[in-house]
Amino acid sequence: MSALSDLASGEALPARTVTITRADLVRYAAASGDQNPIHWNERVALEVGLPGVIAHGMFTMALAARYVTDLAEDPTAVVSFSTRFTRPVVVPDDDTGATVEFGGKAGDTADDGSRTVTVTATHEGKGVLGKAVATVRPA
Amino acid sequence: MPLDESFVGRSWPAETYEVSLEKIREFAVAVGADDPVHHDRDAARSAGHPDVVAPTTFPVVFTWPATRRVVDDPALGLDFTRVIHRDQGFEVRRPVHAGDVVSSVVSVDEIRELAGNDVITFRCDVTDADGETVATTRATLVGRAEPDGGDA
Numbered sequence: 001m002s003a004l005s006d007l008a009s010g011e012a013l014p015a016r017t018v019t020i021t022r023a024d025l026v027r028y029a030a031a032s033g034d035q036n037p038i039h040w041n042e043r044v045a046l047e048v049g050l051p052g053v054i055a056h057g058m059f060t061m062a063l064a065a066r067y068v069t070d071l072a073e074d075p076t077a078v079v080s081f082s083t084r085f086t087r088p089v090v091v092p093d094d095d096t097g098a099t100v101e102f103g104g105k106a107g108d109t110a111d112d113g114s115r116t117v118t119v120t121a122t123h124e125g126k127g128v129l130g131k132a133v134a135t136v137r138p139a
Numbered sequence: 140m141p142l143d144e145s146f147v148g149r150s151w152p153a154e155t156y157e158v159s160l161e162k163i164r165e166f167a168v169a170v171g172a173d174d175p176v177h178h179d180r181d182a183a184r185s186a187g188h189p190d191v192v193a194p195t196t197f198p199v200v201f202t203w204p205a206t207r208r209v210v211d212d213p214a215l216g217l218d219f220t221r222v223i224h225r226d227q228g229f230e231v232r233r234p235v236h237a238g239d240v241v242s243s244v245v246s247v248d249e250i251r252e253l254a255g256n257d258v259i260t261f262r263c264d265v266t267d268a269d270g271e272t273v274a275t276t277r278a279t280l281v282g283r284a285e286p287d288g289g290d291a
Binding site (some may be wrong): 018024027030031034048057058059061062063064066068069076078079080081082083084085096103105112 | 162163165168169170171172174176177188189192194195196199200203204220221223225226227228229230231232234277
């Protein structure tokens with residue numbers, strides 16, 4: 001994946017596809033402490049009106065943050081990151097899982113060298129993160 | 140059910156959390172963050188960090204439980220079974236690392252109603268043992284209206 005530093009303002013970020021399985025959700029639930037059953041229990045998810053077990057929005061956000069830090073080639077590069085969770089990622093009970101495609105656009109560089117990055121995340125052709133903007137500190 | 144607007148502007152006592160190397164590793168594995176600075180103390184120190192550093196969204200490990208304490212206060216009037224997480228933001232002053240003892244102070248920034256749904260924004264100010272700012276996080280939750288218009 002090419003580095004953010006190689007991209008001009010407005011240039012598209014190299015895409016990345018990530019697969020999310022039920023096992024990933026169980027692992028994230030334990031690691032994050034968010035044990036809400038809608039992220040691992042189909043019965044409960046359906047009861048509350050969801051189409052099925054859904055990924056934690058925060059899990060998708062964590063994957064998006066890693067996408068940005070990988071582009072910045074610095075695991076601690078992100079100094080701000082905010083997003084809206086616009087649609088759930090439904091994760092089927094199989095070994096294939098759900099796929100989320102990350103992309104976006106490199107933004108402007110500020111006077112202090114920090115840079116904005118707009119991230120898109122799509123699942124089955126629809127955006128799951130809205131207004132996802134990260135600021136990356138200078139290398 | 141409308142939320143108790145007197146919660147706006149309130150802050151709750153700090154909750155402390157001691158960050159461990161193993162928790163950072165566990166979180167990093169869970170989100171696929173395989174850079175050695177999240178896993179290996181020597182690699183982290185070689186990169187200029189005091190100890191292994193946490194991935195960007197790791198603060199949720201301590202900010203969410205601190206926030207949840209307010210979410211679950213019956214006086215607020217938020218039914219957690221109807222809550223969805225709408226927005227999340229992080230402003231990071233410095234990376235969290237193993238050995239940090241962080242304090243999280245939760246405040247309610249805003250409460251409003253949107254098409255019958257309750258919308259509430261929590262802020263969490265995270266400081267280290269020296270009182271220096273580590274991060275500020277914001278979470279906006281929506282309490283969906285009862286399908287039968289139960290708040291009428």
